[in-house]
Amino acid sequence: MKEKIMTEQNDEIQPLTEADVDEAEGVADRQTLSAEEGVTPDDTPDDQSADATEIDEPDTFPRSVVEKLRKENAGYREKARKAETYARELFYARVAATGRLADADDLPFDAALLDDHDALTAAVDALVARKPHLASRTPRGDVGAGALSEDAATVDLAGILRSRV
Secondary structure: OOOOEEEOOOOOOOOOOHHHHHHHHHHHHHHHHHHHHOOOHHHOOHHHHHHHHHHHOOOEEEHHHHHHHHHHHHHHHHHHHHHHHHHHHHHHHHHHHHOOEOOHHHOOOOHHHOOOHHHHHHHHHHHHHHOHHHEOOOOOOOOOOOOOOHHHHHOOHHHHHHHOO
């Protein structure tokens, strides 16, 4: 069974070297001489036809090699997508952990802030300074509700009622 051959072409334009120019001129000279002498392509020696086909044919690779490379590159692209997803999740988790924003998605993703906690905190503070409506509305500190203070433990309700009689 004959193996199929695939061609890999490069879209970039490569500058010609002197060797390329000399080789192309040599092929053109041989073609001109052949036409003047009335030599048909069947009459040309094998070494001349081999040179002409080497110039015209692009590099070819076996199908199995190309498929292997494509599969390998697809794996690398998938790993890159996962890494990007994990980096974004980590970024937004760290922004939410600061507790300064109502929604962690309000701060745009910046990979440079992942490694520097101080820079992340500064970016959150700068965003809150520019747009205060994005700040978290969760009350912090002692707001006088919920947990009992030290004075509440010494207060006697019965004593308060007796004092008012």
